[in-house]
Amino acid sequence: MARATDWLTTSKSAAATRRQNSGGINGQVNTFSLTTHTIWLFLWVLVTATALSYAYIWVARKFTTQFIWITGILNIVFGFGTAIYMLTRRYYSGGIVFLLFSIFMVIAFISWIPRIPFSALMLRTAVDVAKRHGHVYLVSAIGGLLAMAFSGWLSVTLVAVYIKYEPSVNNAACQQGAGGCSRGKVIGLIAFITFAAYWITEWLKNTIHTTISGVYGSWYFNSKNYPTKVTRGALRRSLTYSFGSISLGSLVVAIINCLRQLCSVARQQAAADGSIVASILWCLVGCLIGILDWAVQFLNRYAFSLIALYGQAYVPAAKQTWYVPPDLCYPHFTPERLMLIIAGR
Numbered sequence: 001m002a003r004a005t006d007w008l009t010t011s012k013s014a015a016a017t018r019r020q021n022s023g024g025i026n027g028q029v030n031t032f033s034l035t036t037h038t039i040w041l042f043l044w045v046l047v048t049a050t051a052l053s054y055a056y057i058w059v060a061r062k063f064t065t066q067f068i069w070i071t072g073i074l075n076i077v078f079g080f081g082t083a084i085y086m087l088t089r090r091y092y093s094g095g096i097v098f099l100l101f102s103i104f105m106v107i108a109f110i111s112w113i114p115r116i117p118f119s120a121l122m123l124r125t126a127v128d129v130a131k132r133h134g135h136v137y138l139v140s141a142i143g144g145l146l147a148m149a150f151s152g153w154l155s156v157t158l159v160a161v162y163i164k165y166e167p168s169v170n171n172a173a174c175q176q177g178a179g180g181c182s183r184g185k186v187i188g189l190i191a192f193i194t195f196a197a198y199w200i201t202e203w204l205k206n207t208i209h210t211t212i213s214g215v216y217g218s219w220y221f222n223s224k225n226y227p228t229k230v231t232r233g234a235l236r237r238s239l240t241y242s243f244g245s246i247s248l249g250s251l252v253v254a255i256i257n258c259l260r261q262l263c264s265v266a267r268q269q270a271a272a273d274g275s276i277v278a279s280i281l282w283c284l285v286g287c288l289i290g291i292l293d294w295a296v297q298f299l300n301r302y303a304f305s306l307i308a309l310y311g312q313a314y315v316p317a318a319k320q321t322w323y324v325p326p327d328l329c330y331p332h333f334t335p336e337r338l339m340l341i342i343a344g345r
Helices: 002-021 036-062 064-088 092-132 136-165 183-221 230-239 243-272 276-310 314-322 326-342
Strands: none
Touching: 036 064, 036 092, 036 136, 064 092, 092 136, 092 183, 092 276, 136 183, 136 230, 183 230, 183 243, 183 276, 230 243, 230 276, 243 276, 243 314, 276 314
16 A cells, blocks of 8 residues: 555656647647547547457357467467567577467477367356356456556556656756655555556455456355355455565566566677676576566466455465366366467467
8 A cells, every 4th residue: 555655646746747748639740748648549549449458258158169279379489480580680589588488388288289179168068157147347447448548547647757757958847846856755655656667556456356266166166056245245355365476576576577677678688788698697587577477476376366266365375376187277277278378369
């Protein structure tokens, strides 16, 4: 809650620059500040992306098996295409990594082919349950709208911070005494905003996941005698009893994402300086952090489901997920991985 309050304060202070530096949607003359045209463009892009996402899910329900094949093959093709492009551009570190991952993706996808029919059945069942039981689509829609609004807010805040505090002779905010223009302040505020954005978005995503897990758990355990007010109860538990557990799990992922972002910046800086060795080392570190991020995200997905079903705290739920026997994990992992490929994740 404290980070959310700090976020609101920073965003309000930075966004005030738009009112100082720019006018209405027509006749704007300031070429440095955030304009109304830019804000409307952000909104248009976000609305379009959201509409296309929901249309994609609807089509995936109609052509489930075909979507699994198409998306799996496209992942492989795009992976090799990216690797070839990077190698031709003499970006050897990234090209080699993409090439290795693409080869691994081919081997994995071939091993998953026998499980495609079961994965398609699981996806169709999940969509059908969402349509028949609970307000799954409503929760997803509200969460998607909140995420879309927050994405737009984040974009506007980042641009506004840069505009208000970046020292420049063209910056009217600095000339008008809006206060404290310096590169250090810009870097510090952007670092804080990035971390807070990672944490808030992870919390929102995990709250939606925990709520929907509660709905599906009620369907699974009581499919013949389905209780009432399931969605409301699952949402209430996510926002009250499980609030701390969800926030803790989200914080872990936010820290890892920030480390990965720092690693990416360091790798780009090393590549710009022409240091091949440093670029390769940072690329390897980024891969390790990426694997850690994947492992924690995978762990959290099931840990939050346990939190939704049994009301456990985050650490016990994560430990219980970690000690799942491997022979039980792999048969469930393959269909889930195929469905995540459809979702583009």
